[in-house]
Amino acid sequence: MSEGLIHVALAILYNKNGQFLMQLRDNIPTIVHPGKWSFFGGHLEPGEVPAEGVKRELLEEIGYTPAELREFRCYSDGKVARHIFYAPLNRGLDELQLNEGWDMGLITTQEIEKGEAFSEKAGGVWPLSDVYRSILLEFISQNSGLFGDF
DSSP states (O other), X not given: OOTTOEEEEEEEEEOTTSOEEEEEOOOOTTSXXXXXXXXXXXXXXXXXXXXXXXXXXXXXXXSOOOSOOEEEXXXXXXXXXXXXXXXXXXXXXXXXXXXXXXXXXXXXHHHHHHTEEXXXXXXXXXXXXXXXXXXXXXXXXXXXXGTTOO
């Protein structure tokens, strides 16, 4: 992995209805993407490969790791390398445990296109992170046949 780059491993988890599991980040100005809908995942530990890091992060953040995560792409902006993985979500929200973030939700394609989604827990409509919205739109356009294939 490239020196100087921050490496993160993130997951696109989707259900058969074409909804995407996302985390509403805490609304704390000192964190990355405060008060925005983002992917679950996070920083890789020293020497950790992205495929293992995404599994560890999911287990830490929602108490669940899909049986198989596939690599979608790596997006790098020169500062952060975002290793994106995807898998079907074979659990309901009630079977997940939110251990990090303000809320989690199943976000529809229409909400992704609009760039915002409602959170009952946070009491309102909150924006999607521009970075993750863009990645999701690309993922959806390239993988629309995945939804319903469980």
